[in-house]
Amino acid sequence: xxxxxxxxxxxxxxxxxxxxxxxxxxxxxxxxxxxxxxxxxxxxxxxxxxxxxxxxxxxxxxxxxxxxxxxxxxxxxxxxxxxxxxxxxxxxxxxxxxxxxxxxxxxxxxxxxxxxxxxxxxxxxxxxxxxxxxxxxxxxxxxxxxxxxxxxxxxxxxxxxxxxxxxxxxxxxxxxxxxxxxxxxxxxxxxxxxxxxxxxxxxxxxxxxxxxxxxxxxxxxxxxxxxxxxxxxxxxxxxxxxxxxxxxxxxxxxxxxxxxxxxxxxxxxxxxxxxxxxxxxxxxxxxxxxxxxxxxxxxxxx
Amino acid sequence: xxxxxxxxxxxxxxxxxxxxxxxxxxxxxxxxxxxxxxxxxxxxxxxxxxxxxxxxxxxxxxxxxxxxxxxxxxxxxxxxxxxxxxxxxxxxxxxxxxxxxxxxxxxxxxxxxxxxxxxxxxxxxxxxxxxxxxxxxxxxxxxxxxxxxxxxxxxxxxxxxxxxxxxxxxxxxxxxxxxxxxxxxxxxxxxxxxxxxxxxxxxxxxxxxxxxxxxxxxxxxxxxxxxxxxxxxxxxxxxxxxxxxxxxxxxxxxxxxxxxxxxxxxxxxxxxxxxxxxxxxxxxxxxxxxxxxxxxxxxxxxxxxx
Numbered sequence: 001x002x003x004x005x006x007x008x009x010x011x012x013x014x015x016x017x018x019x020x021x022x023x024x025x026x027x028x029x030x031x032x033x034x035x036x037x038x039x040x041x042x043x044x045x046x047x048x049x050x051x052x053x054x055x056x057x058x059x060x061x062x063x064x065x066x067x068x069x070x071x072x073x074x075x076x077x078x079x080x081x082x083x084x085x086x087x088x089x090x091x092x093x094x095x096x097x098x099x100x101x102x103x104x105x106x107x108x109x110x111x112x113x114x115x116x117x118x119x120x121x122x123x124x125x126x127x128x129x130x131x132x133x134x135x136x137x138x139x140x141x142x143x144x145x146x147x148x149x150x151x152x153x154x155x156x157x158x159x160x161x162x163x164x165x166x167x168x169x170x171x172x173x174x175x176x177x178x179x180x181x182x183x184x185x186x187x188x189x190x191x192x193x194x195x196x197x198x199x200x201x202x203x204x205x206x207x208x209x210x211x212x213x214x215x216x217x218x219x220x221x222x223x224x225x226x227x228x229x230x231x232x233x234x235x236x237x238x239x240x241x242x243x244x245x246x247x248x249x250x251x252x253x254x255x256x257x258x259x260x261x262x263x264x265x266x267x268x269x270x271x272x273x274x275x276x277x278x279x280x281x282x283x284x285x286x287x288x289x290x291x292x293x294x295x296x297x298x299x300x301x302x
Numbered sequence: 303x304x305x306x307x308x309x310x311x312x313x314x315x316x317x318x319x320x321x322x323x324x325x326x327x328x329x330x331x332x333x334x335x336x337x338x339x340x341x342x343x344x345x346x347x348x349x350x351x352x353x354x355x356x357x358x359x360x361x362x363x364x365x366x367x368x369x370x371x372x373x374x375x376x377x378x379x380x381x382x383x384x385x386x387x388x389x390x391x392x393x394x395x396x397x398x399x400x401x402x403x404x405x406x407x408x409x410x411x412x413x414x415x416x417x418x419x420x421x422x423x424x425x426x427x428x429x430x431x432x433x434x435x436x437x438x439x440x441x442x443x444x445x446x447x448x449x450x451x452x453x454x455x456x457x458x459x460x461x462x463x464x465x466x467x468x469x470x471x472x473x474x475x476x477x478x479x480x481x482x483x484x485x486x487x488x489x490x491x492x493x494x495x496x497x498x499x500x501x502x503x504x505x506x507x508x509x510x511x512x513x514x515x516x517x518x519x520x521x522x523x524x525x526x527x528x529x530x531x532x533x534x535x536x537x538x539x540x541x542x543x544x545x546x547x548x549x550x551x552x553x554x555x556x557x558x559x560x561x562x563x564x565x566x567x568x569x570x571x572x573x574x575x576x577x578x579x580x581x582x583x584x585x586x587x588x589x590x591x592x593x594x595x596x597x598x599x600x601x602x603x604x605x606x607x608x
Contacts, residue, residue: 146540156565233426240428275429282424
């Protein structure tokens with residue numbers, strides 16, 4: 001939302017942020033996607049305040065209300081816009097809470113993976129030598145396996161749980177960040193400002209963190225957006241399979257999985273609506289990510 | 303490479319804890335531990351595993367009591383036929399759609415195709431599977447949603463594709479599995495087409511007066527195939543990996559369902575054996591893709607020789 005304020009003060013010569021924002025606005029789809037994403041983020045963060053009921057407060061959930069159709073009312077006159085699930089929970093509220101879990105796990109694992117991947121990638125590029133060969137070989141090996149398989153292996157070994165799912169997602173994703181970070185750091189490393197910093201006898205850590213890293217951030221952000229969407233989808237898949245998050249932390253994937261058993265009896269809403277929420281989330285993040293990639297892509301520089 | 307995966311799986315975690323019924327008494331527990339050889343040190347277990355593995359024995363399933371390898375091999379044809387069939391769908395729909403979108407990038411149909419491919423990229427496989435079941439099986443009742451249907455054997459291959467019933471069973475899961483690949487094939491074909499169509503040899507072919515269909519078939523398709531073949535080859539492995547999800551949704555009796563069940567039941571030998579086989583498949587696929595690459599692109603071959 002801060003970005004919108006920036007456009008209104010457009011008279012000043014375009015700063016980095018303003019140019020970025022006006023580039024971003026070139027695609028109406030991306031702006032729409034960003035708006036949708038911000039709405040979803042708002043819902044996820046403030047789920048306890050915006051959702052009609054607390055789906056996990058046992059006092060307010062009544063088994064008598066189970067599997068109500070969307071838009072139906074219970075005896076007390078509460079309307080369930082998206083119906084209720086097998087235990088009589090309001091689907092709309094469950095989706096809001098599920099968004100919270102899905103986005104939280106996705107974003108948290110993304111950030112951790114970004115930090116680890118960037119650290120490995122940047123230092124691999126900076127120091128080179130055996131360290132680089134070793135880490136990049138690991139990255140290559142890991143990237144040759146599909147992420148779902150990696151995550152399955154990790155969860156099969158460790159068992160399920162919130163922190164284990166996050167560990168699995170981090171382990172799956174860090175390699176992408178490491179590769180992106182190394183690729184851009186290799187270019188930056190040979191530029192004069194790095195040489196100048198080295199002549200000033202600055203420490204390696206300082207050169208990496210204060211000089212190289214800020215210049216490598218753009219590609220990392222792009223990878224980060226797309227990877228976060230991927231992580232959310234992966235987490236949903238794992239939870240659907242019953243290997244990801246435990247039943248106490250119901251993410252969207254778990255909600256869809258719960259609805260799967262009712263689907264054969266025609267109760268479509270229990271699976272469909274969480275899926276649509278998931279789809280909207282992923283599509284909006286992907287569209288924003290695509291636009292970011294176009295902005296940062298030097299080959300498309302206008 | 304397979305060693306890394308294997309060592310990781312074998313050293314981490316506590317199989318004893320995971321395997322035994324919590325209600326069993328101490329004697330029972332000790333008997334089971336001894337029977338499974340879990341009282342030995344991990345290094346020793348690993349040694350025995352490796353010795354046996356080289357003789358083609360990847361251990362016995364804790365649940366089925368049969369050799370893990372046999373169980374997986376039994377289920378492999380189902381997975382393979384599913385993966386191949388969905389690859390077929392992805393290629394036979396993806397390339398024409400992608401080439402069309404590349405030839406007429408601004409037409410309405412092309413835009414629809416591209417929007418569809420973004421959607422196909424973003425939609426989680428398992429959810430699409432559910433939607434397909436809901437629409438075609440529950441709502442319309444056209445296609446069955448679970449199992450493999452009748453199988454028939456021709457030329458020593460047992461497959462569902464040879465019977466009408468089997469075909470109706472394979473269609474939904476294969477389409478579901480193909481959707482993600484379909485999107486990437488469309489994107490690749492479109493990008494390739496847009497690049498190739500501007501080349502001089504296409505202009506020359508047009509100047510020669512070749513018909514448009516011939517230009518597309520001979521000059522264009524051949525040149526866009528290289529990246530597509532690479533990606534398809536590498537992604538065939540990921541099709542097999544993703545089939546775990548599709549197989550679970552559609553109750554397809556393949557090895558993906560087996561591994562998921564094995565993870566539920568904590569059937570370690572199957573998990574380990576499955577991973578070994580998957581690694582083998584991946585290494586083989588990489589090799590095949592490399593070979594195909596040099597067949598398709600003479601430049602690679604020349605570089606290799608010199």
